[in-house]
Amino acid sequence: MNLPEGLMADVAAWHPHPRAFITISGAHLYGFPSRDSDIDLRGLHVQPLREVVSLEPGRDTHSRMWFRDGLEVDVVTHDVAKYCRLLLRCSGEILEQLTSPLIVETSPLHDELLALTPSLVCTGYARHYFGFSRGQWNQFGKENRLKPLLYTFRTLLTGIHLMRAGEVETDLTVLAAEYGPAYLPELIEAKRSAEHGGTPADLLDRDRFTADFEKLTARLETERDTSPLPDVPTCRDELNELVIRTRLAAVRE
Incomplete structure (x- = not known):
């Protein structure tokens, strides 16, 4: 996607620390x-070592929201140590951000983390996709909005694919073609016309949605239980060394 002109200059002027990477997440x-x-x-x-070892350590997460060219911009970055801890805790959201093909800024540190992705992927990530899909499904039940409905199916299918193939795939158009349900392309097309719109009346079928939600939830459980993936990430030591090297390199610079 094309970012608004000057957007990353805004980010650079605001952000207090060097960034190893920034990727695009969300609906895009x-x-x-x-x-x-x-x-x-x-x-x-990368948070400066002085802040890390201080009696009053600085913030390890920085975030900002503003509008640029009529669009809401939401930026969130985590310090390298926090980011690695979140990966080891099997945060699917963080893994998806790391592996996003929509790269805005990158660095050798980004490449190092991407190289560790096969050792990060494990069945523990299924917990994220169970929990996130259930939360989005409950949100859809309250308001009939299309966005949480698509998020429900997207997270379930991403989780299923991760357990089956050991790779991160977040594009619902790709996932729908492989796993269904068959009506997802129609829902996606409806969503593209309105970010916060309701589910079109001619597509709204709660019984069908409920049956597919339950079926895909059960399939995610089955895929997790039969997956050859390890239970937890196997690169804890490598991530620890990466954090240490990154901190020391920042001091030398």
Whole structure:
């Protein structure tokens, strides 16, 4: 996607620390952006050692929201140590941000983390996709909005694919073609016309949605239980060394 002119200059002027990478997340990453979709930028920064060892350590997360050219921009970055801890805790959201193909800024540190992705992927990530999909499904039940409905199916299918193939795939158009349900392309097309719209009346079928939600939830459980993936990430030591090297390199610079 094309970012608004000057957006990353705004980020650079605001952000207090060097950034190892920034990628695009949200609806643009998931394959169903609308004309008024937010621009969600996520990434990793390196907190100075002086802040890390201080009696009053600085913030390890920086975030900002503002409007640029009529679109809401949401930026969140975490310090390298926090980011690695979140990966080890099997945060699917963080793994998706790391592996996003929509790269705005990158660095050798980004490349190092990407190289560790096969050792990060494990069945522990299924917990994220169970929990996130259930939360989005409950949200859809309250308001009949299309966005949480698509997020429900997107998270379930991403989780299923991760357990089956050991790779991160977040684009619902790709996932729908492989796993269904068959009506997802129609829902995606409806979403592209309005970010916060309701589910069109001619597509709203709660019984069908409920049956597919339950079926895919059960399939995610089965895929997790039969997956050859390890239970937890196997690169804790490598991530620890990466954090130490990154801190020491920042001191030398």
